[in-house]
Amino acid sequence: MREKLKSLWLTETIHLIESQSGRFADQDINRQVKAMPTSLVNRIVMRATLLSKQNGLYLAQKVMLRSIKLSFLLLLFFSLFIGSSLTFGALSQNPINLYWALFSLLGVHFITLIIWLCSLLFFSRFGGSLLIHCWLWIAEKLYQKKTVKQLVPAFVSLFGYRIHWLLGFVLNLFWTVILTSALIVLLVLFSTQHYSFEWKTTLLSADSITQLTHYLGYLPSWFGFSIPKDEVIKLSEHALSAGDIRSSWAIWLLGVFIFYGLIVRLFLMIFCGVIWMLSSRKLKLNLDDPDYQILARQLQPLVTNVEDEDKLGEIRWQLPISQIEEGHGIYLVAVDIVDSWKPATIVPFYGFLNTREQRIAILDYLQLKPAKKLLIAIDTDRAPDRGLLNFIQQLINKSQQSRIWFINQGKQFHNWQSLSLPLANPNWLEQDN
Incomplete structure (x- = not known):
């Protein structure tokens, strides 16, 4: 069987499973797919392929x-x-x-x-x-x-x-x-x-x-x-x-x-x-299916000026991040830290990642341009729960090098220390290695 048919078969299987049992946890996979400058059908098929390999x-x-x-x-x-x-x-x-x-x-x-x-x-x-x-x-x-x-x-x-x-x-x-x-x-x-x-x-x-x-x-x-x-x-x-x-x-x-x-x-x-x-x-996915229609809206490309080949020339734009400064791939981000906090560093500071929209924005950006160095500032008064650790891991996965910076010794400091995370201070960003 040709690879195209096997991919379409996997896509339809994922569609059937999701219609029966609910959607897979696909946020990061969707992000990878949206970063690809290709047609809607290819994005849907690629998503199904990645999900199939995962499960x-x-x-x-x-x-x-x-x-x-x-x-x-x-x-x-x-x-x-x-x-x-x-x-x-x-x-x-x-x-x-x-x-x-x-x-x-x-x-x-x-x-x-x-x-x-x-x-x-x-x-x-x-x-x-x-x-x-x-x-x-x-x-x-x-x-x-x-x-x-x-x-x-x-x-x-x-x-x-x-x-x-x-x-x-x-x-x-x-x-x-x-x-x-x-x-x-x-x-x-x-x-x-x-x-x-x-x-x-x-x-x-x-x-x-x-x-x-x-x-x-x-x-x-x-x-x-x-x-x-x-x-x-x-x-x-x-x-x-x-x-x-x-x-x-x-x-x-x-x-x-x-x-x-x-x-x-x-x-x-x-x-x-x-x-x-x-x-x-001549086999094609039935994009008129309501589930595929919802998926099509969720898989709009991250990059600008991508022409969707499946929509007869209709051009869609999406600018996930417009305010970030270019810093040669070296960034500092603050996770769950109050907005009044000011980092004492001259490296580009992306900002505070306290809301869902802010987290999605940085992950989308790093999907397109993975960081060479990424320093993640953490307030150790905040408990290291599963959701926060999962987000930190996603940031680490989209960076060539990453470190954690504890900005204080808060109530949960010992719990954070027990996780054995790679630590550094802002000077690490300014080093050549």
Whole structure:
């Protein structure tokens, strides 16, 4: 499967999980995505990819695809066995009953072909093949609990009617392998064994058998598979041992088998495969979905003058930070400190990060321009709770070098010390290293 389709599949899976269980904690991932100057669809897909790697869904998809490929290979080998069994069953007696052998070789093929065509035309929700169900059952046993249950429903939701062409391609591929294996064994046996041919009937006359033989051999005769002469057909009510008669019946049988069996499945395999590839290339996310509409508003780009390719040229601007002074990537910020505090330093001071809007602004800015050096001023009267520590960690992650500056020895000083954070004073910002 192409990487684009796998990414869209992951995106739809994330969408399904979030519609059922609520949004993921995606603020930092959204910030990373908004910093990318690309289209809306790419931002949505990138967000889903990052979330999938974070929560294990990306690995679950890999496990599922690996299991499906392995089960596919197992069924291909099984198809080789089925094909050879068909031939050995059809040629189990000598002399060979021509029409019984033909039914043995092509009977199951025609029955499954009719079932698949009916399911495709009239029963769109029916898989239409025992081989397909076996394939999916084996794959499920291989990946067991190592995947996410929403992956399969998301795949169905994303690809919709296109799945029928994928299943048709796989099914006809299996049958192409089965019939190819049967043909190879048939050629080997005809080349190494003496077989005599006869036809038997209770209801039909010799003339009916002759007409039926001509009807079946008409199209294969265009490709060089000759039809036995009428007198040979009538005399073959009893097995004849003449070499040219045996050869003419063998060629007729091969022609009918190849034309009505192998070529039919090969054509259907190619036809379904081409439609699947063409239709899957046109696959797009349904951006009219209300959830995607909300996500689109939340993923507006951070950088200015980014043209959203998905909105037919509509240009959107967003200036997350306009008041910051350039300081060669060296900044001082104050977290949860009263506005009356004045830092005694000459390095650029971004300001106080006491509100949600201020914190979002600095994180957005550092996402675009990570700091070379960042000094985080902390008031140790403030308890080191989980939310504050998480914000400090986000600041650290978006800086090449970062240090903590305790501006006092407050009530929670010992608790802050126990965290073993990298400490420094404002002089550290002015140093060259």
